[in-house]
Amino acid sequence: MAQELPKLPYPYDALEPHIDARTLEIHHSKHHAGYVTNLNKILDANPDLAAMDLKKLISHPEKAPEAVRPGVIFHGGGTWNHTLYWNSMSPDGGGEPSGPLATALDRDFGGFDEFRKAFAAKAAGQFGSGWGWLSADKKGKLIVTSTLNHEVPMTDGLEPILVVDVWEHAYYLKYQNLRPTYLESWWNLVDWKEVEKRFAAIAV
Numbered sequence: 001m002a003q004e005l006p007k008l009p010y011p012y013d014a015l016e017p018h019i020d021a022r023t024l025e026i027h028h029s030k031h032h033a034g035y036v037t038n039l040n041k042i043l044d045a046n047p048d049l050a051a052m053d054l055k056k057l058i059s060h061p062e063k064a065p066e067a068v069r070p071g072v073i074f075h076g077g078g079t080w081n082h083t084l085y086w087n088s089m090s091p092d093g094g095g096e097p098s099g100p101l102a103t104a105l106d107r108d109f110g111g112f113d114e115f116r117k118a119f120a121a122k123a124a125g126q127f128g129s130g131w132g133w134l135s136a137d138k139k140g141k142l143i144v145t146s147t148l149n150h151e152v153p154m155t156d157g158l159e160p161i162l163v164v165d166v167w168e169h170a171y172y173l174k175y176q177n178l179r180p181t182y183l184e185s186w187w188n189l190v191d192w193k194e195v196e197k198r199f200a201a202i203a204v
């Protein structure tokens with residue numbers, strides 16, 4: 001099945017001042033759209049892959065023929081990751097999580113502030129283009145990782161519940177080279193209610 005560019009769950013200017021409207025518009029309507037278009041070219045030519053659930057496909061890229069595997073990883077991840085990213089943010093975001101997620105962050109990081117430091121350090125430290133992730137491992141332990149380009153934590157057996165895009169296209173117009181400043185401002189957008197739901201859905 002062909003993939004579609006999802007509509008954003010908020011207007012382009014809704015995340016101001018943390019993410020400016022121009023950045024969000026280009027990011028969604030050009031970058032994300034480009035990954036979807038290029039993924040669909042691969043899926044059109046490979047009906048077996050098109051029949052697969054996208055998350056499953058990028059979790060098991062070895063199922064794709066070698067010739068198209070790099071494209072599946074890059075454009076498939078580019079398609080899926082951005083949708084998770086848009087839905088990890090909200091104009092009403094920020095603050096702190098509560099309930100079982102807050103308890104698990106305390107358990108695995110020693111507190112919310114310690115978690116934020118660890119997550120930001122991973123995301124800021126990713127060389128080149130990539131993503132910062134909060135995921136649960138198979139035992140439900142929360143860990144922070146980063147990935148290169150559009151690679152995903154699922155290939156390492158992790159289930160992501162929060163993601164931040166640290167490609168320059170996500171922040172350059174407003175923050176230029178200051179990725180850590182973008183990340184600091186980004187906490188004001190995190191939709192913890194949504195992240196709590198994802199955590200609840202995978203709790204072991």
Ligand code: MN
Pocket residue numbers: 027031082165167169170
């Ligand atoms: Mn991006």
